Amino acid sequence: MEPIRVLITGAAGQIAYSLILQVAKGDVFGSSQPVILHLLDITPMMGVLEGVVMEIEDCALPLVKSVVSTDDLETAFKDIDAAFLVGSMPRKQGMERKDLLSGNVKIFKTQGDALNKYAKKSVKVLIVGNPANTNAFICAKYAPSIPKESITAMTRLDHNRARANIAKRLSVTADKVKNVIIWGNHSSTQFPDIKSAIVNLPQGSTSVYNAIKDENWIKTDFIKTIQARGAAVINARKMSSAMSAAKAAADHMKDIWCGTPFGEYTSMGVMSDGSYGIPKDIVFSFPVTTQNKTWKIVQNLEINDFMRSMLDVTTKELVEEREEALVVCKD
Ligand code: NAD
Ligand code: LMR
Secondary structure, X not given: OOOXXXXXXXXXXXXXXXXXXXXXXXXXXXXXXXXXXXXXXXXXXXXXXXXXXXXXHHOOOOOEEEXXXXXXXXXXXXXXXXXXXXXXXXXXXXXXXHHHHHHHHHHHHHHHHHHHHHOOOOOEEEEOOOOHHHHHHHHHHOOOOOOHHHEEEOOHHHHHHHHHHHHHHOOOOHHHEEOOEEEEOOOOOOEEEOOOOEEEEOOEEEEHHHHHOOHHHHHHHHHHHHHXXXXXXXXXXXXXXXXXXXXXXXXXXXXXXXOOOOOOOEEEEEEOOOHHHOOOOOEEEEEEEEEOOEEEEOOOOOXXXXXXXXXXXXXXXXXXXXXXXXXHHHO
């Protein structure tokens, strides 16, 4: 099988340290798919990156055909088939993710331009760096030759958190909980929604709502816990999530590459097409299914008044972030 070229930016950082191994041992693109790893970081991190490359070699992995480690955009983005754009500043205690916007968004302008110039037109791009939705919007804007559908933002970590939280409450493993939804921004305005979620209990399959039987908990504690989980990890670790973020990035790209399991959907930040009354031209997290390396928004879910009010809040924030990002990128 021909190797594919996979770019990971921020390759000397903490998420990349977990993600590289998952990509390199076949967890994302398949257990028989050889890869050429393209690793990008900034010039002062080249020494650290050298150490990461030594470790990749020492893993003795059969799927890794070669490693390109670089601080040069053209070398990093040349002919790539897939990209994880991670490299950017993480937030510290007390910050919201949108506080990173002015510092990080220009990275995604520059890298959008590099995608446009050097990547394969079929490239699939996952934006991990925060604020992920708005960085994805900017990246797509500066990569006009790449289909907008090919650039997606990561809300899979929130999705996995929601699954795991419900599973813990119902004393089952996370794989038994399906079709939770993260709507909107990867921020504290996101709407974690379990109205369509299903759980496989030993006695049979039922809706999560029926199994939990506590609407007040669902509407308050559950939603708040998922919205604030990133901050809770930062408060405890004094660093932002990395192992779980890398796993979520691998899950997201695997679903793009290999498709979602039959009957299941996931959550992804995608360029809004106006579905569910969400304005076009913001990168909004929707329930999606994937097939043949493309996503489709799950349609016809019922939206009640409570849900609409939650969607409105996160939409407003994304519109504001977009306007701020456009101003920053003009400079
Ligand atoms: P980190 O500080 O450990 O690593 C970031 C790396 O990016 C560093 O090595 C840095 O040198 C590099 N970098 C900075 N600017 C770069 C550029 N222009 N090009 C290439 N590399 C560059 O941070 P981390 O913990 O790996 O987090 C990375 C990003 O991911 C942060 O923005 C964080 O907030 C975000 N994140 C997002 C999610 C999500 O769910 N969407 C989850 C966790 C973290
Ligand atoms: C997360 O959700 O853990 C990451 O986006 C890091 C953060 O800033 O919360």
